[in-house]
Amino acid sequence: MLANMDHEIYTQLAETKLLPLYTATDLSCLDKLEEILINNEVRFIEVTFRSELAAQAMKKLSASGELTVGAGTVRSLEEAETAIENGAKFIVSPAVVPEVIDYCLKQDIPVFPGTATPGDIQRALAYGIKVVKFFPADIYGGLKAIKALSGPFYDVQFLPTGGIDKNNFIEYLSDKHVIGVGGSFIISEALILKDDGATASAKLEELVGLLQSN
Known part of the structure; x- marks a missing residue:
């Protein structure tokens, strides 16, 4: 079975450009998180399995239908x-995990396998997947590596994460092979807790402003 590359998730990501990576350790932050994302028209969120509250957070954030939760x-x-039982609409892995990819393809759920080498990308292509996570981007050569990999893999788009920040994300997004960028630099629980979301909201507004002006 091959990936459905016409899935609306890919279109939404290409339009939004920003994929916040969020680790939930305090569920009381989620209402404010959703409010900030909606107010800034960033309706994507990737909730990581780096905490025991991941599934609960996905379920709560999916409830309103306002966000595309992965x-x-x-x-x-x-x-x-x-993840899928709790409302996730897409899956992101740190590597090419065959059992995860097979399951997602059967469920028609977009999956972004983590890649860093030509071999990784080729394995993803064997499943018909042409949008891959590039991780950790900064360690594996950043935008320079993406440009080099885009030579032989001219039909692949990359979602880089790792080492992306407000100072370089526009440069990444200027490359036609980059569908979007991900990371906790977009919004984080720590920032929301700092002052009930005021700093987090201002920071996201700044990122969106930079995106719109370029």
Whole structure:
């Protein structure tokens, strides 16, 4: 079975450009998180399996239907199943995990396998997946690496994460092979807790402003 590359998730990501990576350790932050994202028209969120509250956070954030909620750091079939049961509409893995990819393709759920090498990308292509996570981007050569990989893999788009920040994300997005960028630099629980979301909201507004002016 091959990936459905016409899935609306890919279109939404290409339009939004920003994929916040969020680790939930305090569920009381989620209402404010959703409010900030909606107010800034960033309706994507990747909730990572880096905490025990991941599934609960996905379920709560999915409830209103206002956000497209996905699961990140998905390393096993069990995590993929749990994520989808709790409202996840897409799956992001740190590597090419065959059992996760097979399950997602059967469910028609977009999956972004983590890649860093030509071999990784080729394995993703074997499943018909042409949008891959590039991680950790800064360690594996950043935009320079993406440009080099885009030579032989001219039909692949990259979602880089790792080392992306407000100072370089526009440069990444200027490359036609970059569909969007991900990371906790977009919004984080710590920033929301700092002052009930005021700083987090201002920071996201600044990122969106930079995006719109370029």
